[in-house]
Amino acid sequence: MNKPKPLTSTALENEIEFERYELRGQPVYEFPLDRRDFFRGLGGGLLVIGLIGSVAAQESGGGRRAGREAMPKDMSSWLHIAEDGKISVFTGKAEVGQNTRTSLTQAVAEELRTPPDAIHLVMADTDLVPYDAGTFGSLSTPQMAPQLHKVAACAREMLLDLAAKQWSVDRASLTVRDAGVVDAGGKRRLSFGQLTHGQQLVQAIADRAAPTPVADWKICGTSVAKVDGRDFVTGRHKYTSDMSAPGMLTAKVVRPAAFGATLESVDAKAAEAMPGVSVVRDGDLLAVAAKDSATATKAAAAIHAQWKITPQTSSRELFEHLKKTAKPARTLHQAGSIDDGLAGADLKLQQTYHVAYIAHVPLEPRAALAEWTDGKLTVYTGTQRPFGVRSELAQAFHIPEDRVRVIVPDTGAGYGGKHTGEAAVEAARIAKAAGKPVKLVWTREEEFTWAYARPAGVIEVSSGVTNDGSVTAWQFHNYNSGTAGIRGQYAIPNERIEMSATDSPLRQGSYRALASTANHFARESHLDELAHALKMDPVAFRNKNLKDDRQRDVIAAAADKFGWGKSKPAPGHGFGIAGGFEKNGYVASAVEVSVDRATGKVKVVRVTTAFDCGAVVNPDHLRHQVEGAIIMGLGGALFESLEFDNGRLLNPHLRNYRVPRFSDIPVLETVLIDRKNMPSAGAGECPIVALAPAIANAIFSASGVRLRSMPLVPDGLKG
Amino acid sequence: MAIELTVNGSTRRLDGDPDSSLLTGIREQLGLTGAKYGCGEGQCGACTVLIDGRATRSCITPLSYASGKRVTTIEGLERNGRLHPMQEAFLETGAMQCAYCTSGMILSGVALLNKNPNPSEAEIVRGMEGNVCRCGTHPRVVAAVRMAASRSKGGAK
Numbered sequence: 003m004n005k006p007k008p009l010t011s012t013a014l015e016n017e018i019e020f021e022r023y024e025l026r027g028q029p030v031y032e033f034p035l036d037r038r039d040f041f042r043g044l045g046g047g048l049l050v051i052g053l054i055g056s057v058a059a060q061e062s063g064g065g066r067r068a069g070r071e072a073m074p075k076d077m078s079s080w081l082h083i084a085e086d087g088k089i090s091v092f093t094g095k096a097e098v099g100q101n102t103r104t105s106l107t108q109a110v111a112e113e114l115r116t117p118p119d120a121i122h123l124v125m126a127d128t129d130l131v132p133y134d135a136g137t138f139g140s141l142s143t144p145q146m147a148p149q150l151h152k153v154a155a156c157a158r159e160m161l162l163d164l165a166a167k168q169w170s171v172d173r174a175s176l177t178v179r180d181a182g183v184v185d186a187g188g189k190r191r192l193s194f195g196q197l198t199h200g201q202q203l204v205q206a207i208a209d210r211a212a213p214t215p216v217a218d219w220k221i222c223g224t225s226v227a228k229v230d231g232r233d234f235v236t237g238r239h240k241y242t243s244d245m246s247a248p249g250m251l252t253a254k255v256v257r258p259a260a261f262g263a264t265l266e267s268v269d270a271k272a273a274e275a276m277p278g279v280s281v282v283r284d285g286d287l288l289a290v291a292a293k294d295s296a297t298a299t300k301a302a303a304a305i306h307a308q309w310k311i312t313p314q315t316s317s318r319e320l321f322e323h324l325k326k327t328a329k330p331a332r333t334l335h336q337a338g339s340i341d342d343g344l345a346g347a348d349l350k351l352q353q354t355y356h357v358a359y360i361a362h363v364p365l366e367p368r369a370a371l372a373e374w375t376d377g378k379l380t381v382y383t384g385t386q387r388p389f390g391v392r393s394e395l396a397q398a399f400h401i402p403e404d405r406v407r408v409i410v411p412d413t414g415a416g417y418g419g420k421h422t423g424e425a426a427v428e429a430a431r432i433a434k435a436a437g438k439p440v441k442l443v444w445t446r447e448e449e450f451t452w453a454y455a456r457p458a459g460v461i462e463v464s465s466g467v468t469n470d471g472s473v474t475a476w477q478f479h480n481y482n483s484g485t486a487g488i489r490g491q492y493a494i495p496n497e498r499i500e501m502s503a504t505d506s507p508l509r510q511g512s513y514r515a516l517a518s519t520a521n522h523f524a525r526e527s528h529l530d531e532l533a534h535a536l537k538m539d540p541v542a543f544r545n546k547n548l549k550d551d552r553q554r555d556v557i558a559a560a561a562d563k564f565g566w567g568k569s570k571p572a573p574g575h576g577f578g579i580a581g582g583f584e585k586n587g588y589v590a591s592a593v594e595v596s597v598d599r600a601t602g603k604v605k606v607v608r609v610t611t612a613f614d615c616g617a618v619v620n621p622d623h624l625r626h627q628v629e630g631a632i633i634m635g636l637g638g639a640l641f642e643s644l645e646f647d648n649g650r651l652l653n654p655h656l657r658n659y660r661v662p663r664f665s666d667i668p669v670l671e672t673v674l675i676d677r678k679n680m681p682s683a684g685a686g687e688c689p690i691v692a693l694a695p696a697i698a699n700a701i702f703s704a705s706g707v708r709l710r711s712m713p714l715v716p717d718g719l720k721g
Numbered sequence: 722m723a724i725e726l727t728v729n730g731s732t733r734r735l736d737g738d739p740d741s742s743l744l745t746g747i748r749e750q751l752g753l754t755g756a757k758y759g760c761g762e763g764q765c766g767a768c769t770v771l772i773d774g775r776a777t778r779s780c781i782t783p784l785s786y787a788s789g790k791r792v793t794t795i796e797g798l799e800r801n802g803r804l805h806p807m808q809e810a811f812l813e814t815g816a817m818q819c820a821y822c823t824s825g826m827i828l829s830g831v832a833l834l835n836k837n838p839n840p841s842e843a844e845i846v847r848g849m850e851g852n853v854c855r856c857g858t859h860p861r862v863v864a865a866v867r868m869a870a871s872r873s874k875g876g877a878k
Contacts (some may be wrong), residue, residue, distance in 0.1 A: 099819025237755020633857030
């Protein structure tokens with residue numbers, strides 16, 4: 003069998019941003035089945051395979067060919083309609099709470115003219131689904147959904163052909179409805195299962211099939227409820243951490259005393275003496291496995307390990323450290339001359355903005371259940387990159403990827419924080435040593451400490467503006483946090499955008515919207531400073547410099563709903579606004595805060611967010627993504643920050659790392675701009691980016707204090 | 722060492738150290754995995770169960786405390802295939818994303834209505850303050866509790 007090439011040439015690879023530090027290296031994969039094998043697994047019926055882009059050539063249908071066929075190189079998804087009519091869709095995307103299971107189901111239901119509950123999505127199981135780079139970058143909606151539209155549209159057309167042939171009628175007279183084809187008079191009906199019965203039809207497609215125009219959507223564009231919601235409100239759904247296997251042991255890892263610490267000596271006698279406890283020492287991994295978690299916890303605590311700790315940078319000196327260790331700047335964009343722009347300015351401003359490390363805190367910590375059977379490894383784990391984790395496991399154990407299966411049950415959130423397979427590799431190592439299936443669930447403290455953080459950053463901005471409000475010069479230098487959203491939607495004649503990598507004291511990686519939050523915070527705060535210095539209205543000032551109408555429209559929509567300019571804030575209250583663009587979505591947030599200088603209490607009272615991500619697929623779930631992004635963003639904007647000293651986190655618990663709670667939640671108003679004529683963009687990330695600067699701008703409006711460091715008010719704002 | 726307690730209406734036995742947590746007992750011995758581990762220190766509410774009708778953080782509740790008591794988990798709310806009004810309300814308002822917090826939210830909501838069948842919005846916020854959701858479902862959770870309150874005469878047991 004030909005080994006498929008890694009997906010080096012797809013758009014996806016080009017879109018991986020600099021700060022996805024956790025994703026270094028090419029995905030390598032080998033698809034374990036040829037198509038006939040695959041069909042053997044599925045049984046008869048109709049199989050439509052979606053191919054990515056130009057490598058796809060239309061392949062003939064009519065299965066049961068004896069010859070060996072080359073595997074399609076870049077398969078994105080496939081859809082199978084079984085002889086019993088069961089509709090299954092296979093995709094490498096993972097469900098982590100963003101409700102992509104629902105929105106992708108809608109895409110298929112739309113094209114098959116069939117209710118969503120008749121469709122089953124098989125997601126993120128590396129033995130069953132095509133390769134997928136991962137569920138990140140807001141790509142499921144713009145990339146996977148169109149693929150599924152095409153695949154399902156192709157299936158629909160093939161089913162129409164089958165019915166037309168069977169009845170010897172013109173296919174144009176037939177209708178697809180409720181998992182069947184109906185004739186012109188509505189008298190005759192053949193279900194999908196009846197149409198595919200006794201056949202083995204295979205079709206591989208790329209751009210041939212025409213999906214339903216957005217204007218004709220009946221199921222997409224509507225608020226279909228979470229497809230398996232009942233399993234969640236009844237507690238029936240099994241997350242990885244809920245799973246078990248016969249004979250399974252529960253593991254616990256004995257962690258180093260500090261980042262980068264090396265093991266000097268171990269005394270595990272007491273643990274080894276406990277009944278049913280195995281102590282595993284495998285290279286740098288020190289762990290125990292026991293019959294239940296209480297025993298495992300007790301055994302781990304009984305192990306006395308000595309660690310060698312090296313001195314490390316603390317959070318107190320973080321920003322100096324990032325500047326000090328900065329590598330030479332990469333220029334990402336250069337236009338005109340900064341010197342000329344500053345020379346022509348009436349007002350110049352130079353400011354520095356800071357962003358702290360924060361943690362994702364997915365409520366389900368990393369977890370894995372690993373089992374070795376006849377040299378083959380199966381791991382259930384909560385990850386956004388099942389194939390990436392499969393590669394990690396194959397490399398860790400020096401085995402071919404077709405000996406590893408990774409299965410991702412719908413997972414207790416990710417937010418960009420679950421791109422890696424730490425728990426999977428650990429569980430597999432312990433399972434191998436113990437000779438039994440092993441489940442490992444990280445504690446909250448482990449999740450805080452040993453997962454990766456959103457990068458901290460220092461951002462220096464130097465600008466010039468004329469008295470009429472035209473920005474003439476814009477120099478923007480980000481240290482460490484990353485490049486996402488580093489250029490705004492503003493037309494500035496003289497611009498230089500730079501990024502410097504640094505030596506990060508903490509392990510860092512992707513977080514919802516990446517560095518876009520940091521870069522928007524600096525940019526939209528700085529623009530607000532310029533507007534105030536010029537005594538211009540912040541909305542008018544932005545409009546003067548914006549080059550993009552969709553950006554203008556979301557700002558107008560947010561301002562309008564908020565009542566911007568209609569009234570003055572009450573005493574102690576302030577209004578702020580900011581706009582943003584990320585992952586082909588446009589957002590603007592208008593915020594009202596109250597600041598009590600006597601108690602220091604800062605409360606976000608109201609957030610109005612306007613969002614445009616093209617054609618809306620599921621209005622209710624989209625609204626929920628926007629609300630979720632705003633609520634998550636509140637924490638990073640106001641109070642979240644990882645504190646650390648000499649290789650140890652100082653606040654790795656929910657009692658000392660504050661996340662937003664019910665009493666922190668403002669009144670949320672969300673305006674969705676549904677652009678039926680624009681492709682649907684993903685929505686998980688963009689809506690978070692304008693919140694922090696809008697809050698900072700509102701705090702300035704309330705108090706006259708300009709805050710330039712995120713989190714803005716970890717200890718309130720007194721005095 | 723073993724304790725006896727009533728779980729979702731049935732008498733059950735849990736073995737183990739009396740200081741070990743009720744959460745691991747019900748999850749690992751009874752297979753009732755609806756209550757989740759989220760923080761292990763009673764800060765997030767994902768492990769919430771009802772003990773004699775009151776919301777209790779099972780991750781910091783020792784087995785010895787639960788001995789002889791009446792425990793209700795998320796699995797015990799459904800009756801004869803019919804969802805509890807709070808479960809219905811969570812579904813109708815779509816008050817979940819990843820839903821890892823949902824069992825705890827629902828049981829905290831049930832306990833809140835047990836104490837106060839007609840809570841104000843501020844009382845709902847106060848009553849739910851101990852439950853963390855990272856996906857940001859809070860406004861919908863408040864709406865769900867309000868909906869359940871308006872439909873139920875009183876709370877559930």
